[in-house]
Amino acid sequence: MLVLLSMLLLFRGEHYLWFSFGCLICSLLPGYWHFERRQMGTRLLVFLAVIIALGVLGRVPLAAIPNVQLTSFVVIISSVSLGPELGFVSGSMMALVSNLFLGQGPWTPWQMLAWGLMGLLTGVIGQSKLKDQLWVMVIWGGLWGFWFGWIMDLWYVLAYVHPLKFASFFLAFASSSIFDALHAATNVVALLLLYRPWRKLIDRLITKYKILQKG
Numbered sequence: 097m098l099v100l101l102s103m104l105l106l107f108r109g110e111h112y113l114w115f116s117f118g119c120l121i122c123s124l125l126p127g128y129w130h131f132e133r134r135q136m137g138t139r140l141l142v143f144l145a146v147i148i149a150l151g152v153l154g155r156v157p158l159a160a161i162p163n164v165q166l167t168s169f170v171v172i173i174s175s176v177s178l179g180p181e182l183g184f185v186s187g188s189m190m191a192l193v194s195n196l197f198l199g200q201g202p203w204t205p206w207q208m209l210a211w212g213l214m215g216l217l218t219g220v221i222g223q224s225k226l227k228d229q230l231w232v233m234v235i236w237g238g239l240w241g242f243w244f245g246w247i248m249d250l251w252y253v254l255a256y257v258h259p260l261k262f263a264s265f266f267l268a269f270a271s272s273s274i275f276d277a278l279h280a281a282t283n284v285v286a287l288l289l290l291y292r293p294w295r296k297l298i299d300r301l302i303t304k305y306k307i308l309q310k311g
Contacts, residue, residue, distance in 0.1 A: 120205045124188065124212065131185050143307045144186055147174045151190030156197045163279040167194065168214060168244065169286040172237055173294045175215040176222035177302055183215030183222075206251040210244045230291060237287045241280025245272050 147170065154166030167190050175183025191207035218236070226232045249268040257264045302308055 120209055123209055124205065127181065127184050127188075127212065127216075131181065134181075137307075137309070139305050139307050143301070143305075144178075144182065147178075147186050148189050148193055150174075151186070152194040152197070155190070155194045159198055163241075163245075163275040164282050165279075166282070166286055167191075167211065168237065168240060168279065168283050169290070171211050171215045172218050172233065172240070172283070172287065173291060174298060175218035176227050176233075176295060177298045178215075178219060178308075179222060180216045180219030183219035184212045185215075187215030188212035202255065203248065203251060206248055210247040213247075214240050214244065227295075230288070233291055234284050234287045237283030238280040241278075241283050242273075242276045245269075245276035245279060248272075 151167045151170040151174075154170050158165045171183070171187040171190065174186060178186065188208035188211055191211045192204060195201075195204050195207070221227055221232075221236065246269055249265075249272050253260065253264050253268045257268070
């Protein structure tokens, strides 16, 4: 990160997009490196594949409706039980795999980071008693509808707006507020209706088949 910052200063504040991609690499690779070194059983790998597939199915069929998708719901509901590391990996992989159908591009790493952070931080909440409070999880899902949009707005400004000014970021965030609200509303409704039964189902599967145990 210090090397990237030095390069940014060397180029006198230009090439913000390349700097941001360097930051993305520094953020994503450590998680996957640790995941690759982790000893996992076949059951866990299959379970992760199913969760990622559900996340993809929650996005691809609804692609025609702007920002209405169930991928964020799947990320949140699964990360509560899987924990921070697996939540990060599964969330970021949902973005990568779903974009195989919807189209890859420079936005893909940013979506991977956004859904990965959603899974990571939700996994942290899953280690506390807050996970048992439905209203907490509903509010959490609503907030992520906006946070996800802001991360993507940041990519848009860095890629297409020159020169960079505070007003540029403000206008980008403001212009996407309606779409972010749709994302937030979808998360709220899905969590309000399905959080408890889906969490009960996932916890039951993890316990019955000893998915998080090694071997």
